[in-house]
Amino acid sequence: MRQNPSFAMTDVTELRRVIARNPWATIVSGGEEGLVASHYPVLLDPARDDLTVVGHVGKPDDRILGLGERELMLVFQGPHGYVSPNWYGDVKAVPTWNYVAVHLSGVPEVLSTEENLKVLDDLVRHFESRLPKPRSMWEAPNDEAYISALEFGTAGFRLTPTRVVAKRKLSQNRPDNVVEAVIAELEAGGEYGQPELAAEMRRAHQARVAARG
Template identity: 45%
Template sequence: MLDTPAYALADEGEVRNLIRTSPWATLVSATPGGLIASHYPFLLDETASGIVLLSHVGADDAALHELGQHETLVIFEGPNGYVSPSWYGRPTGVPTWNYAAVHVYGRPRILSAHRNLEVLERLVDHFEDPLPNPFRMRGTLENSAYADRISVGTTGFALPVDRFVGKEKMSQDKPGEVVARIIETLRQPGPYRNPALADRMAGVNSALRNTHRGYPVTP
């Protein structure tokens, strides 16, 4: 990821928050056979010191990634979307794309079959809890036995994060009145309506000065 200090997302707490709110991520490994990419949901191990990710992959994917044999990259993306210069209310401008993203690096540790099943159950509970009638992986004896059978085809892992690089490009280089117009437009009906991005922009820019700070506009 290009190093743009003006847009750096460097606070560990903020990185954790982005992972919590955007758990669907891309797992990338560089293997002798080439680059391998897969897509899975991740959870944070909230009991660990530092950032530790928990997830699972299919057993075939684990073999393709040579999981646990070398460092891997996991990419998380927060709200993102197109920003038109026609929203700036200024005579000059160029289109851009606002986004939040974090790249985390670490070497996965393969979990035991028992621990893998625990992580699978935590993943299910995490995403089911908001529902009025949440499904439980072990809610019935029949489904519990079924979960035991299918979990054999998955490989659970913990990934202690050795380092991360984050970027949050939310029009920080623009004057306050321009930022406000972009946010308002993103909330309105239209082809680029994006209230999640508008909310993210509002939060990021709330503590910044409302004057142009001369940052380069970099994708």
């Protein structure tokens, strides 16, 4: 992802927020047969306060990704959406796409059986906790044999990135009135309504306004 200084995200707290809210990651690796990509949920490591993440892949994906053998890139895609030039008012403009994205790169550590089981358990608890009747990984009818087979078919990993590229392209290069107009269009629904992107734009815009005093 080409970086643009005016759109760069560098604050670790903000990066962690984006990752936590968008855990469905694209895992990219370059092997002997070219680029490959897999898609898995990935969580921030609960034992760390940096950008270290943990997750798992199936054993077939482990082989094509080369887990622990070479650098991987994890791509987290935040809110995104189309922006019409009509929303800018009567000025010269072309269509664009606003978005938030975080790329973490590094060589991951392959986890032990015990660590992998904890990551699998944490993943289940993380997503099940939102439900009225959450079901844990160890809950019946699952039994120890089933959980062992599940773990055997996966490879857990921990990645502390050695390279981070993050971008928040949210019309920061436009006047305040244009930013507000784009937010209003995204909030209004319609063909290109995108309330999550509108909320992300409003959050970033309010922070910029506050920083200006």
